[in-house]
Amino acid sequence: MLGLFIPAFLFATPAMAEKYELAVTNGVQTVRDPRWEKVGAAAAHSATGLTMGYSVSKTTSILVGFQTGRTGSRLLIPTADGFEDEDFGFNIATTLNHYQLGARYRWNWKPRWVPTTTVALQLGHAILRMDENVDVEGGEVTNRYSATAVGFEFGGGLEYTAAYLNKGNVRINLGLETGFTKLFDLRFKNEDSGPQPIPLGEMDLSGLFFKFSLGTRF
């Protein structure tokens, strides 16, 4: 998806100042689903990403972006006699990628402080890995599954212009944004053990998010 948009940004002719925007984002999102507790002890996961935008009017930009984050744990399983045995433990990790396409509206307030409202469609893709990671070469059981779900997010934030470069044509921005992400259930399945996929269960990774960004508009 990004491959389609990046050339469009590079070769488009700016009709106005600050036509483009680019930001690195980092954030945390809460997860309310109790099944998440098997992946992470904290009811949240974090992600880092990149957002690119193209202004279609003085106040509105079309955004594309992605975020990726990894959460993992060491799971210990009690044996029949109740003891926790490292031999019966394994590592679990999810890598959750969010791809988004949406619009950002910038409110006119102060030159350096710009409130924003963002609405975006999302495509969530999760990779789940379970790995015994024992010391024996080739001995461990490693499982890998993936699941995809669509969703949306909306949020509000505030951009602060920390610096103007190139005679004021380029802004260096710091941004904060909070909102809600709704992602429909991710359904993990084992496809390799036989003719029928075998369900592992599902997970709802919707929740409130808080992220900040470092970016530029030019």
Added chain:
Amino acid sequence: MIRPALLPLLFSACGFWPVSQTITLDDELWDTNVVSIDDGTYVILPRAGQLVRVGTDDTWHPVDLNGARPISIRADGSYQRVMVHSQWPICDDPAPNIVLVEDCAEDDLYWGTEMAIIDSGKQVAVSSVPAHMNGMAFTPDGDTAVVYMDRTAESHAVTGPIVDLTEIMFLDLNTGETESLSIGFPPRKILFTKDGQTSVILSQSHVLVIDMDTREVQTEYPLALDADIEVEPSGAALSPDERYVLLTIQDRSDLYKLDLEVVSIDMEALDGVASDIANDDATEATVLVYEDRSQVDIIVEHDFIERESLPLDEPASEVITRDGMAILFNNERSDSRDIIKLDLDSFETTEYVVDNPIRDLQISPDGHFAVATLKPSIDTDYGGLGGYQRSNWGLAVADLHTDDVVSLVLESKPVGVELVEQDDNSFALVLLEDLEEVLQVNLATPGQYAGLNLPSPPASIRANPSGGFTIAHKSALGQISHLDPAEGSLDTTGGFAVVDFFKEDRLPRRTTSKPNEG
């Protein structure tokens, strides 16, 4: 210009949040006590409440139990079907918003139990067998099981407002139909005649003979005339002609002989308290050994109990018979190291002395070798070869033809030992704790062995009816290997324990039926 106060935000924008925590799950993902039958290996997933069949071709799938959770499994007598004791949660409150088990109030929640019969990975019949009925004996044709509560084994909770703990159930394994019979006392052991027409149920102070066609009590034998006297059978055997039941009694030096044709009981005074009794079909003899007496008795005539007594160096607690031969050993006493071969034709005994106490013993399929696993006799190695041997686990191989015996020292505790015949040779397949190899010991030359690498340490080994072996590994996510000793091949399947890993604990079969109506 970027202000210095904002630099920490800049740096933090490029990093990940911490991700490593340790989480403890509340139950095992899978139970390494697997059951192997003709069509595959069956595994209980306690946490997911699922039963999984693992094939030999690296495939696996959950078995549909209609929402019930397996609590125990076992193969039927012919290793063609799997019997699954299962239970499922029932919520008395029919409110439609109650979907998960945790949504149901504790007072409204109870469990139904049943026994499912699984064939080729599918549930073919289901019966209302309470979970506490954990004992099972199969008729020789394998089509009927007698189910009862075995108080000597681990039992599941007794449920229901009224429970008859002395009830037995006849379970038709083809249809799942059951028929109950209250016998008035809890069974200890069940014997069948070879034609399966008659079963003998032993219990405290009582023995019942049941006609398996009519499923009615034919005869009841009281073992004591005074109801206050408790007579507890410790061992039992049918005489070779199946006319008599021979009973040894716990803590008493008596042998009871129950005549099944002319209803009567004879008592024979033994020389001590018997510890084990076994029949040998080839010589039609019955062999008795004693707990604290260095003696073995051979009953050669059952009509009037003619016994031949032979002295031993040490008491024997166990006897195994095979084709005119009895093997005696003691796995109760830590000072006993003898394996005795008794020829039931000539009454000659041969003594094999092993280096450590015996844990268990098997005879090879051709009757050529006796293979015993040995326990350490001391906790600490005090030095020298003797100390090394006595402080370690061992494997003893006795050649019953040449009368040679070898005691091998094992690196760690044996997880399992299985015997196999191949190309006129006999082998012991030995699995040791934390050793990622299956050791194939040639019983003719026990010091020589071949190792086959395992993908991870073993947890158990089971013989398959097809001649192969199933090895369950110490693996959190589930790992099973199928070993073909003829080919020397090992096919491993892993990862099956993750079924329903993220599943919500939903209430199945949303009805308001009472337990055992299922």
